[in-house]
Amino acid sequence: MTEPTVDEATVEHSGTVHWLADYIYGTIATLVAIAGLTFETNPGELSTAGVVIVGAVAIWFAHTLSRLVSIRSSRHLRLGIRDVLAELRSSWSIVTAAVPATVVFVLAALHLWTMHTAFIVAELVGVAALAVVGIGTAGGRDRPLARRIGYVLAVVLVGVAIVVLEAGVHLL
Numbered sequence: 001m002t003e004p005t006v007d008e009a010t011v012e013h014s015g016t017v018h019w020l021a022d023y024i025y026g027t028i029a030t031l032v033a034i035a036g037l038t039f040e041t042n043p044g045e046l047s048t049a050g051v052v053i054v055g056a057v058a059i060w061f062a063h064t065l066s067r068l069v070s071i072r073s074s075r076h077l078r079l080g081i082r083d084v085l086a087e088l089r090s091s092w093s094i095v096t097a098a099v100p101a102t103v104v105f106v107l108a109a110l111h112l113w114t115m116h117t118a119f120i121v122a123e124l125v126g127v128a129a130l131a132v133v134g135i136g137t138a139g140g141r142d143r144p145l146a147r148r149i150g151y152v153l154a155v156v157l158v159g160v161a162i163v164v165l166e167a168g169v170h171l172l
Helices: 006-038 045-075 081-090 099-109 115-137 145-171
Strands: none
Touching (some): 006 045, 006 115, 006 145
């Protein structure tokens, strides 16, 4: 087995970074949906799970359309179905990010815990996902530890800040 060339390694790294960036996007969108649903008077378990996953799919489609419009207009390209499918595949992690919260609400529908607990667990899972992505992208030992920790905290705090803003709107 041979080592990947610089170009192959760069493409693979770029694809991973793109996947993680979209995963963060999907996680934050999921956290916002959860924060909004938290203030419903009597949210159903399955309808909440549906809102989370359908919302993620809608954001995935919007993200794909946005990228396709950008590609077409900036490069004056004629896009085909293969281009659309490629963009959908490349940003699939937006939907993947909503799966843990969806599972949490489905488990609430199976009476493993209350909806109140499900909302807390789903938000904690989302914040933990941001932390994991932050840790995975903070860099190696070549970067100072304090800087890596600060980066991870910043990634997590951005997600928390968005959820707090969303919750604040509901309290107005």
